[in-house]
Amino acid sequence: MADELPTSLMMFIASRAAVSRVLGAIHAAGHDEVTIAQARLLMGIDEDGTRLSVLADRAQVAKQTATALVDKLERAGYVERVRDPGDGRARLVRLTGHAHALLPVARAEEERIETEWAEHLGPERMAGLRDALEALREVTDPYR
Amino acid sequence: MADELPTSLMMFIASRAAVSRVLGAIHAAGHDEVTIAQARLLMGIDEDGTRLSVLADRAQVAKQTATALVDKLERAGYVERVRDPGDGRARLVRLTGHAHALLPVARAEEERIETEWAEHLGPERMAGLRDALEALREVTDPYR
DNA sequence: CTATATTGGTTCGTTAATAGGACCATTCTA
DNA sequence: TAGAATGGTCCTATTAACGAACCAATATAG
Numbered sequence: 170m171a172d173e174l175p176t177s178l179m180m181f182i183a184s185r186a187a188v189s190r191v192l193g194a195i196h197a198a199g200h201d202e203v204t205i206a207q208a209r210l211l212m213g214i215d216e217d218g219t220r221l222s223v224l225a226d227r228a229q230v231a232k233q234t235a236t237a238l239v240d241k242l243e244r245a246g247y248v249e250r251v252r253d254p255g256d257g258r259a260r261l262v263r264l265t266g267h268a269h270a271l272l273p274v275a276r277a278e279e280e281r282i283e284t285e286w287a288e289h290l291g292p293e294r295m296a297g298l299r300d301a302l303e304a305l306r307e308v309t310d311p312y313r
Numbered sequence: 314m315a316d317e318l319p320t321s322l323m324m325f326i327a328s329r330a331a332v333s334r335v336l337g338a339i340h341a342a343g344h345d346e347v348t349i350a351q352a353r354l355l356m357g358i359d360e361d362g363t364r365l366s367v368l369a370d371r372a373q374v375a376k377q378t379a380t381a382l383v384d385k386l387e388r389a390g391y392v393e394r395v396r397d398p399g400d401g402r403a404r405l406v407r408l409t410g411h412a413h414a415l416l417p418v419a420r421a422e423e424e425r426i427e428t429e430w431a432e433h434l435g436p437e438r439m440a441g442l443r444d445a446l447e448a449l450r451e452v453t454d455p456y457r
Numbered sequence: 458c459t460a461t462a463t464t465g466g467t468t469c470g471t472t473a474a475t476a477g478g479a480c481c482a483t484t485c486t487a
Numbered sequence: 488t489a490g491a492a493t494g495g496t497c498c499t500a501t502t503a504a505c506g507a508a509c510c511a512a513t514a515t516a517g
Contacts, residue, residue, distance in 0.1 A: 175331075175423050175426075175427065176331075176427060176430065176439075176442065176443055176446065177327065177328045177330075177331030177332070177423070177426065178328070179443070179446035179447065179449070179450060180324035180325070180327055180328040180331075180446060181324070181325075181328040181332070182450060182453055182454050183321060183324055183446065183449045183450070183453045183454075184321045184322070184324040184325040184328060185373075185453075186321075186452075186453035186454070186455075187319070187320075187321030187324075187453070188321065188325070204502070204503085206502075206503060206504090207502095220465075220466095221465075221466065222464085222465060222466080229329075230503085230504070230505085231504065231505050231506085232465080232466065232467085232505095233466090233467080233468085233504075233505060233506085234503065234504050234505065235466095236466065236467060236468090237502090237503075237504080238502095238503080241502085253465095256464090256465080256512080256513075257465095257511080257512050257513075258464065258465045258466075258511065258512045258513065259464085259465055259466080259512090260465080260466075279319050279321070282319075282321060283319065283320060285452065286320065286449060286452070289448065289449065289451070289452050290445055290448055290449070294441065294444070294445045294448070295320075295445070297438065297441040297442070297445060298320065298441070298442060298445040298446075299320055299323070300438070301434055301438050301439070301441065301442040301445075302320065302323035302324060302327065302442075303323065304433065304434055304438070305323070305327045305430060305433065305434070306318075306323060306326060306327070307433070308330075308429065308430070308433050309326055309327045309329075309330035309331070310326050310327075310330070311330075348473070348474085350473075350474060350475090351473095364494075364495095365494075365495065366493080366494060366495075374474085374475070374476085375475065375476050375477085376476095376494080376495065376496085377475075377476060377477085377495090377496080377497085378474065378475050378476065379495095380495065380496060380497090381473085381474075381475080382473095382474080385473085397494090400483080400484075400493090400494080401482080401483050401484075401494095402482065402483040402484065402493065402494045402495075403483090403493085403494055403495080404494080404495075
């Protein structure tokens with residue numbers, strides 16, 4: 170074993186496995202067309218709607234990319250664009266009922282992963298892991 | 314604070330920051346055309362060459378994708394395809410001198426990140442983080 | 458109060474990444 | 488030795504991503 174992979178690579182491996190499982194659960198629930206990039210954008214939408222540029226920021230993609238992703242999500246019925254009452258230029262991207270049916274599925278699978286990881290590591294190591302990751306956000310999370 | 318992000322998402326955030334920095338260092342060293350996907354493939358190449366299908370496996374992409382990536386890397390002068398002496402069907406993808414100039418740059422930046430993270434967390438928390446991530450590989454790493 | 462700058466989004470055009478399917482050559486195996 | 492499996496490639500299509508140019512609405516300078 171004695172593998173000595175970079176810490177960031179080990180994070181990548183684990184997070185990719187999680188993403189893959191969550192997306193699998195989403196697909197299994199019948200939401201076949203949703204892709205990873207689209208899901209990433211969906212996650213950034215607040216309950217009362219979010220501007221496209223904010224969404225782009227959160228997902229760390231260009232505005233044009235966010236536009237394209239929202240286009241697809243809109244065509245598939247997961248979001249709608251409504252005018253921002255406070256600013257005539259802006260529009261708010263809002264989740265539809267269709268999307269609201271989707272979120273619990275994703276959250277449940279995420280829960281399941283979290284539980285399995287905790288079982289595998291034991292409570293202290295899991296707590297330590299989360300603690301370290303939270304601390305790392307201070308130096309790695311450009312948003313917040 | 315009290316954020317309660319999923320563990321896997323926090324991993325994603327940190328690993329993305331690291332990838333972004335390593336790629337930045339690579340670009341800053343003059344290797345402008347190399348992309349993330351290409352770098353990911355490069356990392357899987359052993360010193361004495363590696364088969365394309367193994368590469369595809371390691372990077373978790375389809376053979377066709379690996380073919381396309383190797384095409385680009387080959388055109389840019391980072392790898393070469395040589396016949397596998399032991400198997401007439403196979404060809405070995407090997408790093409060129411150009412690529413060998415690149416790897417230390419990536420490794421150095423990775424080192425720097427590792428050091429900064431350790432400083433930010435302190436030695437025990439960093440050790441605990443690595444330990445937990447190594448353990449998680451047992452349930453999340455499809456390769457090994 | 459107008460002229461200009463900024464902001465929020467979209468459109469156009471291009472490139473990278475990815476994979477399904479078909480396919481060929483070589484090697485393995487029953 | 489015939490048929491299955493393996494290693495790669497080609498063709499094609501879709502998604503993701505972004506620079507550049509652009510329009511409409513708002514904010515700001517003079």
